[in-house]
Amino acid sequence: xxxxxxxxxxxxxxxxxxxxxxxxxxxxxxxxxxxxxxxxxxxxxxxxxxxxxxxxxxxxxxxxxxxxxxxxxxxxxxxxxxxxxxxxxxxxxxxxxxxxxxxxxxxxxxxxxxxxxxxxxxxxxxxxxxxxx
Amino acid sequence: xxxxxxxxxxxxxxxxxxxxxxxxxxxxxxxxxxxxxxxxxxxxxxxxxxxxxxxxxxxxxxxxxxxxxxxxxxxxxxxxxxxxxxxxxxxxxxxxxxxxxxxxxxxxxxxxxxxxxxxxxxxxxxxxxxxxx
Amino acid sequence: xxxxxxxxxxxxxxxxxxxxxxxxxxxxxxxxxxxxxxxxxxxxxxxxxxxxxxxxxxxxxxxxxxxxxxxxxxxxxxxxxxxxxxxxxxxxxxxxxxxxxxxxxxxxxxxxxxxxxxxxxxxxxxxxxxxxx
Amino acid sequence: xxxxxxxxxxxxxxxxxxxxxxxxxxxxxxxxxxxxxxxxxxxxxxxxxxxxxxxxxxxxxxxxxxxxxxxxxxxxxxxxxxxxxxxxxxxxxxxxxxxxxxxxxxxxxxxxxxxxxxxxxxxxxxxxxxxxx
Numbered sequence: 206x207x208x209x210x211x212x213x214x215x216x217x218x219x220x221x222x223x224x225x226x227x228x229x230x231x232x233x234x235x236x237x238x239x240x241x242x243x244x245x246x247x248x249x250x251x252x253x254x255x256x257x258x259x260x261x262x263x264x265x266x267x268x269x270x271x272x273x274x275x276x277x278x279x280x281x282x283x284x285x286x287x288x289x290x291x292x293x294x295x296x297x298x299x300x301x302x303x304x305x306x307x308x309x310x311x312x313x314x315x316x317x318x319x320x321x322x323x324x325x326x327x328x329x330x331x332x333x334x335x336x337x338x
Numbered sequence: 339x340x341x342x343x344x345x346x347x348x349x350x351x352x353x354x355x356x357x358x359x360x361x362x363x364x365x366x367x368x369x370x371x372x373x374x375x376x377x378x379x380x381x382x383x384x385x386x387x388x389x390x391x392x393x394x395x396x397x398x399x400x401x402x403x404x405x406x407x408x409x410x411x412x413x414x415x416x417x418x419x420x421x422x423x424x425x426x427x428x429x430x431x432x433x434x435x436x437x438x439x440x441x442x443x444x445x446x447x448x449x450x451x452x453x454x455x456x457x458x459x460x461x462x463x464x465x466x467x468x469x470x471x
Numbered sequence: 472x473x474x475x476x477x478x479x480x481x482x483x484x485x486x487x488x489x490x491x492x493x494x495x496x497x498x499x500x501x502x503x504x505x506x507x508x509x510x511x512x513x514x515x516x517x518x519x520x521x522x523x524x525x526x527x528x529x530x531x532x533x534x535x536x537x538x539x540x541x542x543x544x545x546x547x548x549x550x551x552x553x554x555x556x557x558x559x560x561x562x563x564x565x566x567x568x569x570x571x572x573x574x575x576x577x578x579x580x581x582x583x584x585x586x587x588x589x590x591x592x593x594x595x596x597x598x599x600x601x602x603x604x
Numbered sequence: 605x606x607x608x609x610x611x612x613x614x615x616x617x618x619x620x621x622x623x624x625x626x627x628x629x630x631x632x633x634x635x636x637x638x639x640x641x642x643x644x645x646x647x648x649x650x651x652x653x654x655x656x657x658x659x660x661x662x663x664x665x666x667x668x669x670x671x672x673x674x675x676x677x678x679x680x681x682x683x684x685x686x687x688x689x690x691x692x693x694x695x696x697x698x699x700x701x702x703x704x705x706x707x708x709x710x711x712x713x714x715x716x717x718x719x720x721x722x723x724x725x726x727x728x729x730x731x732x733x734x735x736x737x
Binding site: 209210213214239241242243244245246247248249253256 | 342343346347372374375376377378379380381382386389
Binding site: 288291297 | 505506531535536548549552553554557558559560562
């Protein structure tokens with residue numbers, strides 16, 4: 206199963222609404238099950254450096270089927286996935302990337318959000334993920 | 339002047355509607371005046387290779403403030419911009435990229451469409467460009 | 472708002488003067504609000520490796536609208552933006568990159584300086600930033 | 605012998621003056637004898653895609669100690685340097701890049717200009733080259 210554009214746009218809409226409620230400016234990216242870009246939106250005046258971060262967080266989450274921040278715990282000095290960020294053209298392993306599941310629990314893609322603190326980024330990505338039916 | 343997300347989303351919506359009317363599947367990318375991604379959408383089952391093409395067409399159109407296909411005329415063997423595609427990380431110089439102007443005629447970004455013949459790609463990008471107010 | 476070449480050249484001139492006073496040799500880069508290069512100067516015999524560092528510091532500062540060294544504090548092991556340097560084609564997150572603001576406080580670009588210790592790099596970039604009217 | 609920053613800045617100043625006389629908007633890059641960037645200037649509203657073109661033209665001219673357009677003649681289909689543009693991270697082989705010589709005829713760097721037709725680009729680069737003493 207793969208995410209549809211309609212699902213991806215619903216996730217972006219929900220993420221944008223959450224960002225407005227939180228008064229933050231976000232970049233939001235959605236990739237499909239094949240780690241290919243489906244949809245993207247940058248809110249006006251959001252950080253330009255977060256275009257790439259949002260995309261990489263989404264990819265990272267789907268590459269390993271876990272939240273991007275979980276991988277960052279494993280990539281610390283002395284940990285088992287030390288410097289895994291060097292793979293796949295560059296991973297981003299702090300929070301803000303979340304796998305997307307359909308109503309059967311199958312992973313159909315991933316969302317990445319970037320534009321504020323990692324807690325805020327994660328909250329916005331979570332709002333987007335929760336909008337997938 | 340720079341394109342807003344609202345304008346970019348209006349352009350993508352118009353481009354998608356045009357693609358549906360034409361019965362083609364498109365990737366559509368919008369960059370701002372600084373050549374940074376603003377919005378993107380890939381229609382279900384559209385070519386995966388066209389994700390990158392749509393983005394590069396949009397960038398190419400803004401890099402030189404002309405339609406991407408115009409640059410392709412100049413880059414032919416013996417012509418004045420021979421092999422310009424090697425610049426800027428890789429240009430795409432066939433049709434489907436169009437500068438976006440506001441109602442004062444100022445360039446505020448660009449749109450790129452990819453997923454079918456270049457004539458179809460151009461028609462879809464044009465529909466998106468015409469939706470900008 | 473976007474930086475003009477005249478403003479960029481004034482910043483480079485001020486940065487070079489500061490560098491001469493400090494008896495250091497600098498590379499100085501200026502990017503605009505869209506993170507595109509506007510002006511650059513390398514003082515005679517300045518480090519060749521600092522050409523790229525100056526450019527990346529300027530880009531990093533504009534990507535996130537903060538001084539490059541602030542991002543480096545966030546990217547340490549265990550911190551929230553661990554390994555952010557892998558994004559955007561490679562960030563430089565130690566001091567020497569500073570956002571440039573106009574007299575209304577709007578960010579219009581960024582400056583990056585590299586060629587000595589990070590304290591010296593930062594002081595030279597600051598002198599350039601302060602020359603913007 | 606290597607170009608000084610003072611010489612590079614004189615070349616950029618002369619190139620900008622020529623561009624203003626011709627009513628064109630240029631990006632101008634200067635590299636040294638080691639093919640490393642020395643100075644750069646983008647005139648307000650000049651093509652963003654020409655940042656990279658100006659730099660690559662300058663590099664191409666110094667890589668082979670000839671005007672960039674001469675190499676483009678050799679890279680045409682069936683010619684001896686067919687597709688040489690694939691080397692060195694991407695060459696630009698149409699006019700606008702010129703080696704810079706000191707008053708002894710020694711090559712000390714190169715200049716690249718981009719922003720208009722190749723004839724205009726070449727004329728602006730030539731004005732810059734002629735300013736070197």
